[in-house]
Amino acid sequence: MxxxxxxxxxxxxxxxxxxxxxxxxxxxxxxxxxxxxxxxxxxxxxxxxxxxxxxxxxxxxxxxxxxxxxxxxxxxxxxxxxxxxxxxxxxxxxxxxxxxxxxxxxxxxxxxxxxxxxxxxxxxxxxxxxxxxxxxxxxxxxxxxxxxxxxxxxxxxxxxxxxxxxxxTSEVVKYRLKDEGTEYSINALDMMYDNIGQHFDKKRGGFNRAPKFPMPGQWLFLLRYYHLTDNQEALRQIEVTLNEIAYGGIYDQAGGGFARYSVDAEWLVPHFEKMLYDNGQLVSLYSEAYTVTGNELYKQVVYQTIEWLEREMTNSMGGFYSALDADSEGEEGKFYVWTKDEIEQITGNDSDLIIDYYNITEEGNWEEGKNILHKTVSDREFATKRGIDIESLAEKVVNANTLLLKARTHRVRPGLDDKALSGWNGLMLKGLVDAYVAFGEEKFLMLALNNAAFITDSMSDGNRLFRSYKEGKASIDGYLEDYAHVIDAFLALYQATFDEQWLTQARELTDYTLEHFYDSGEKLFFYTDDSSEKLIARKKEVFDNVIPASNSQMAINLYLLGVIYDHEDYKAKSRAMIGKMTTLLEGEPAYLYNWGILYTYLTAPIAEVAIVGTNAKNVRIDFAKKYYPNKVVMGTKQSSGLPLLEGKITKGDETTIYVCYNKTCKLPVTEVEEAFEQLK
The missing domain is CATH 3.40.30.10 (Glutaredoxin)
Incomplete structure (x- = not known):
């Protein structure tokens, strides 16, 4: 040839x-x-x-x-x-x-x-x-x-x-999805946990197989399960998983950001491509896990990953690119791996410590003397072993990473997929909002607001989304995935800022999907707009995979919007959707994890938290310091037309918090600690 x-x-x-x-x-x-x-x-x-x-x-x-x-x-x-x-x-x-x-x-x-x-x-x-x-x-x-x-x-x-x-064949027929009324119970959640728990890798985290995909939604579900049950074994498995991923080669130790999966069971050898959708969800996961645990490692991961996002994945308009290739110069991982000699030359006087810290060897752990940077113990354990205080270690590692990043700029970069996809931007926007809520870092909010404006200005036409944007042009009708994740992000952005434009947009996009994607007969959404190109089949996406299923996310969106707007039809549609999935969910929760998250919202009453007064935003920031996922948060400085804010007034001149369940409120309070007591 x-x-x-x-x-x-x-x-x-x-x-x-x-x-x-x-x-x-x-x-x-x-x-x-x-x-x-x-x-x-x-x-x-x-x-x-x-x-x-x-x-x-x-x-x-x-x-x-x-x-x-x-x-x-x-x-x-x-x-x-x-x-x-x-x-x-x-x-x-x-x-x-x-x-x-x-x-x-x-x-x-x-x-x-x-x-x-x-x-x-x-x-x-x-x-x-x-x-x-x-x-x-x-x-x-x-x-x-x-x-x-x-x-x-x-x-x-x-x-x-x-x-x-x-x-x-319809997914409803194929998987025998029936309209089943559901009584939501902790016992059913225990059954889901036991089903997932059979497959845990208790030493290395994740599940006991290789390759290993991070699958952040599975661990978010387990965090919600832990919140409802106080199951310490579940929390331990989450922490082991997040620690091991953060120590491993699947995480870019020098530059931040996660690769798509690990080819081995130790999270060491990644398939080096970096996808926006993984990183958006992992920022959400590590932010939420930090709020639960206070583990500084999780904070470091979030900050470093967002630095990577800003440095390598953001266009001039605030949109986010799709992916970085695994290969450069025709060789997988070449951009990311190091020889021992390179580390010695680059890190100078600290090279002995950095070689030990990142487990660098002459032989290499990748191929031909090349090393994937990774850790095997916590920073505190390493500092103790080396007889160095934790602050000095952190400073030396940050300096070394800065030098390694500078050295990488002289290498041929992996290919960049510079199109922006609205659904994937939605996932990263949600990650930024979750990081802002967890850490109160204003830069995260600015990145989020810039991205939300990019989606609104460049990837939508009224209440209609486009899928792809590149070089000044938006193209391809949005899929349900795009609407679902943008709506989710806008809902989170409203709850973080109390700026009602994001809530309004979330509702308008939802109403568009109900008009153009919803199958009222089967009570689920099609993947494509009814005005899109007709293919040989029109599918419905129901299983959660590396990205949550568009139907499970829409079911969550409808439920939360239903609570915020006191809109019974939204809530009824959401319940009908999960009602079809419950039997499958109890038997196969690992790939229905986002449905499981909705199940946790329905198992325990969802709190309606209203914050009213001139200091509403700062009170919201304080309120986020404790973990309580089963809630929606609304707020206004003065007044609002939202049903759950109507009639809510301040106590004297102090910003006031109302904790309500099903539109019935406890006594208004002015201290965050008092509000948390009411949540209990």
Whole structure:
């Protein structure tokens, strides 16, 4: 087979006009790629050719490998161009397309993953697919599929029809989701905890398997469970998990921010890509865990990760980029690893301490003498071992990290996926608000407000969201995921600032989803807007994964909005949604954790906290110093039209706190401690 064509010799294909960095990476492949759209689909129909859909994302390591081996190879490209209409899809821009064809590959009995390569009939119905293929196997498969499509067309179409029917089956039917009234109980939560607890890795945290994904929502659920039950074993498992992740190579010790997952069970060797959605949720998790535990490690992690966000992931308008690649110079992790000699040269007089602190060896813990920075003990234990006070250690580590970061600026950086996705921005916005609430750091609030303004000004049109933004242009209709996480973030921003514009926007976006996404028959939301492009199936997302399911988040949003606005229909819809999920939730809580968080809101009465007076914001800051997640917080300096603030007045000139349950209030108080006594 011939060698790959260089960019200088190559002609650009149709991907050259894309906004997606992933599609642009393939713009000079000899494959005659099309973006997903009517031009490609019409060509397949007109020429009666099968479609090859290849789905990935910009920071996907094996996507790059398959591109180098196959899609840049002239001979393999010639086979693809002759027999197929080849379509490249960025799964981050088009999760609706990805979800359909991922379901198809899994329905074929295969494991899903990316790159995802699926063969379709000319009318978009899938009949075969898989993930990564080595070049010789890929070339052989292309020839075989082309032959079968030509010579056994009726069998292919029959198989495709069956697969399409399977993936188009409603999730309500597929998972036997029934309308069940639910009596919310601690016993049921105990059952969920016991189910999850069977799989704990009690030594290293997380679950007893590899690879390990942080899955922050699972630990947020367990924090809420701990709050209701005071189960010390649950808290210990949360702390072990958060400590070990923060010590591990999955956390960028020098620069902040988390990689997507660890390939081993020790959190040591990461898959080095950094995703915005992971980091947003982990900032929320570590902030909330700090409020529970007061562990300074968690505060350090949050501050350092937000510094990384500001330094490397923020555009000039306050929007957040999507991802950093795992690779640089064609080598995974090269940007992040160090030899012992490099550490000695960079950190100078403190090199002996830093080498010990980060467990650096001559042999390396990665490959070829290269080391992934990681810790094995707490700073206090390390300081004791070295006979140094904790403050001096902290100063030396910060200095060393600054020097290492400076040295990294001379390296070739990993690729940056510089599109902004509204749902992922919502997750990071929520993380910033949670960090501001936990630590009272004004810089976090400014970053949050700038990002909220970016979403409002650049990624929305009235009460309608767009999915993607790049180079001054917003594109693609928002998915339910985008609405769900932006609404969640705006709700949090209102409760942190008492600025009602964010609450109003949250309600308007919610009402838009009810009009355009809600299935009143099945009482769940579709993933796509009713005005979006019609695909071969319209899916509903119900399982929580690395990102919480859009339906579970909308159920939480509806419930909280229902409480704040005293809106019974919102609350009824929320209860109907979780009512369908309860049987599944009790049996499979690990992948329904966000539904579990809603369950905790419904198990114990949710407190309606109203703060009224000129000092309302500062009282809110004091109020956040103790952990009490089962609440909504509203406030005003003078007056408000919100139902739960109407008629609330100050006691004399003092800012006054009202603690209410189901619109029935206890005596108004002026001290935060008194309000917390009422919450008990």
């Amino acid at each position: 011939s060698q790959a064509t260089t960019h200088k010799e190559a002609k650009a294909n149709r991907l050259i006009h894309a906004t997606s960095p992933y599609l642009l990476q393939h713009a000079y492949n000899p494959v005659n790629w099309y973006p997903w759209g009517e031009e490609a689909l019409e060509k397949a129909r007109k020429e009666d050719k099968p479609i090859l859909v290849s789905i990935g994302y910009s920071s996907c390591h094996w996507c790059h490998v398959m591109e180098r081996e196959s899609f840049e190879n002239d001979s393999i490209a010639a086979i693809m161009n002759e027999h197929f209409v080849a379509i490249k899809v960025d799964r981050e821009e088009r999760p609706d397309v990805d979800q359909i064809y991922m379901d198809a590959v899994q329905a074929m009995g295969q494991n899903g993953g990316w790159p995802l390569n699926v063969f379709l009939t000319s009318d978009q119905k899938p009949f075969y697919g898989g993930t990564y293929f080595p070049p010789q196997a890929w070339a052989k498969l292309l020839q075989q599929v082309a032959t079968v499509y030509r010579e056994k067309r009726s069998e292919v179409e029959e198989s495709a029809e069956q697969l399409t029917n399977a993936i188009a």
